[in-house]
Amino acid sequence: MAPPVTRTAAFGRRLRPFAFLATLVAAWELVCRFWLPVLDPQFSILLPSPSVLLLTAGKMIATGELLHHLADSLRREAIAFLLALVAVPVGIGMGWWRGLHEQLYPVFEILRPIPPLAWIPLSILWFGLGDVQNEFIIFLGMVFPILLNTVAGVRQVDRNLIRAARSLGAGQAALLRRVVLKAALPQIVIGLRVGLGFGWMALVAAELVGANSGLGFLINDARSLLRTDIVIVGMLAIGITGLIIDLALRRLARGLLPWSRELRG
Amino acid sequence: MGHLSFNGVSKVYDDRGAPVTALANVTFDIADGEFCAILGHSGCGKTTLLNMVAGFETPTGGAISLDGRAVAGPGWDRTMIFQDYALFPWATVRENIAFGLEMKKVPAAERTEIIDHHVDLVGLSGFADRYPDELSGGMRQRVAIARALAVSPRVLLMDEPFAALDDQNRRSMQNELVRIWRREPKTVMLVTHSIDEAILLADYVVVLSSRPGRIKQVVPIRLDRPRDEDDPDYLALKRQLRGLIHDGE
Numbered sequence A: 001m002a003p004p005v006t007r008t009a010a011f012g013r014r015l016r017p018f019a020f021l022a023t024l025v026a027a028w029e030l031v032c033r034f035w036l037p038v039l040d041p042q043f044s045i046l047l048p049s050p051s052v053l054l055l056t057a058g059k060m061i062a063t064g065e066l067l068h069h070l071a072d073s074l075r076r077e078a079i080a081f082l083l084a085l086v087a088v089p090v091g092i093g094m095g096w097w098r099g100l101h102e103q104l105y106p107v108f109e110i111l112r113p114i115p116p117l118a119w120i121p122l123s124i125l126w127f128g129l130g131d132v133q134n135e136f137i138i139f140l141g142m143v144f145p146i147l148l149n150t151v152a153g154v155r156q157v158d159r160n161l162i163r164a165a166r167s168l169g170a171g172q173a174a175l176l177r178r179v180v181l182k183a184a185l186p187q188i189v190i191g192l193r194v195g196l197g198f199g200w201m202a203l204v205a206a207e208l209v210g211a212n213s214g215l216g217f218l219i220n221d222a223r224s225l226l227r228t229d230i231v232i233v234g235m236l237a238i239g240i241t242g243l244i245i246d247l248a249l250r251r252l253a254r255g256l257l258p259w260s261r262e263l264r265g
Numbered sequence B: 001m002g003h004l005s006f007n008g009v010s011k012v013y014d015d016r017g018a019p020v021t022a023l024a025n026v027t028f029d030i031a032d033g034e035f036c037a038i039l040g041h042s043g044c045g046k047t048t049l050l051n052m053v054a055g056f057e058t059p060t061g062g063a064i065s066l067d068g069r070a071v072a073g074p075g076w077d078r079t080m081i082f083q084d085y086a087l088f089p090w091a092t093v094r095e096n097i098a099f100g101l102e103m104k105k106v107p108a109a110e111r112t113e114i115i116d117h118h119v120d121l122v123g124l125s126g127f128a129d130r131y132p133d134e135l136s137g138g139m140r141q142r143v144a145i146a147r148a149l150a151v152s153p154r155v156l157l158m159d160e161p162f163a164a165l166d167d168q169n170r171r172s173m174q175n176e177l178v179r180i181w182r183r184e185p186k187t188v189m190l191v192t193h194s195i196d197e198a199i200l201l202a203d204y205v206v207v208l209s210s211r212p213g214r215i216k217q218v219v220p221i222r223l224d225r226p227r228d229e230d231d232p233d234y235l236a237l238k239r240q241l242r243g244l245i246h247d248g249e
């Protein structure tokens, strides 16, 4: 008798954080149905209702249009991410060898404050419109957070861990691979997460101007046709995908680094 | 083998341009298999002395040699047990102990045997697959001891290994250390600022003066183990060491 009650209660508790969101969506629907048409029929075009969005999304999924653009965006994000991974060895080198840090730091400090978006004009001239240019912009968005977190991670490695390893016979290579890399890994993973997030933001901006596919292209293209429903569905797809990437990486990291306190929290 | 000798060892640090003399002209010997405690106030250079034996630092004067050969750089003939354990948090007990053996390129089969033996020796059977943060402080220190012993060092170095433990744990770890040391005799150099710890454990105590650290006196402890804190000889030694430590403050 008791279990069903508690189960319902538990289910209710899980839904509770979404109460306000649901209210908001309901209000949005009501406003679009009953209020906007009375104010000015034009407004209904500018702000489609949630039910219309759902319909549009359904159609776009059915025709494969949404998936096609999503796949192109994800592919660019993935390629740029693989390239940006060079920041990990470079960061480890900079964290470990003072001389390397001394030489590279000024270069990166000059490049870092330039927003990836400021590279768009030059990158279009260099690479033309399309995948390579997009990936370049995304790469720039990713590489600095990964680099800085890796350097910080290496510098924070407990000195006694390094001493313990050296006294147990570890040479330079074993030290870097088996101690420094592992000890810095939680911080590196944080850099990867931040990098993927920054990259995703840069991606949309790059696609707005420099692509003929992808979610950024999709919403900009729909704007010119005044298809606000497609614009908003595209925006939601961008947001949800970004969230899923972050959650997936967090879960992956927790699985791979079960010992890490930083990632457990 | 494991005869350590210190010959006029000095260490001057450079503290942003200002020289800081941590140790001055330290000369003494630790014979093979002896348990030596280094006793002195905070800042007198105990850790510095240990770090030079481990090869983490180099003396600015004099020389340290092990079995007649000058110490240069770290190596598994001299392993260190740290106050904060310094266990690899990403590795299980077994993997922590395996690290040095892998560095030494001990074949896998032999490695397993050595690991099992040492897990057993420090009384951690059943915990071999736990991660350090699943263990208590005392257990972590046992892992550190096992890890340091597994590579068969000639000298075991310990820097206030039990200072982070509560009284009860500290006492049991001290007894444990004596038990392990008697089963597998090794040259041991233990830094402490506890007079009791020095008398309970060591064959003799090297008392250092306050900064710069110099040898004030070497006091042999000729008491049978396990040692009884109520023994009049124990109390006499304690009085003597306390006098040495506080003298000239």
Ligand SMILES: Nc1ncnc2c1ncn2[C@@H]1O[C@H](COP(=O)(O)OP(=O)(O)OP(=O)(O)O)[C@@H](O)[C@H]1O
Pocket: B013, B014, B015, B020, B021, B022, B040, B041, B042, B043, B044, B045, B046, B047, B048, B049, B193, B211
């Ligand atoms: N890297 C360093 N640079 C400059 N001075 C140092 C350095 N390391 C140690 N010292 C100084 O040398 C002296 C001896 O330090 P050491 O750590 O060896 O003392 P200790 O006896 O181990 O002290 P404690 O009991 O507090 O651990 C101290 O005055 C310390 O400030």
Ligand SMILES: [Mg+2]
Pocket: B046, B047, B048, B159
């Ligand atoms: Mg010290």
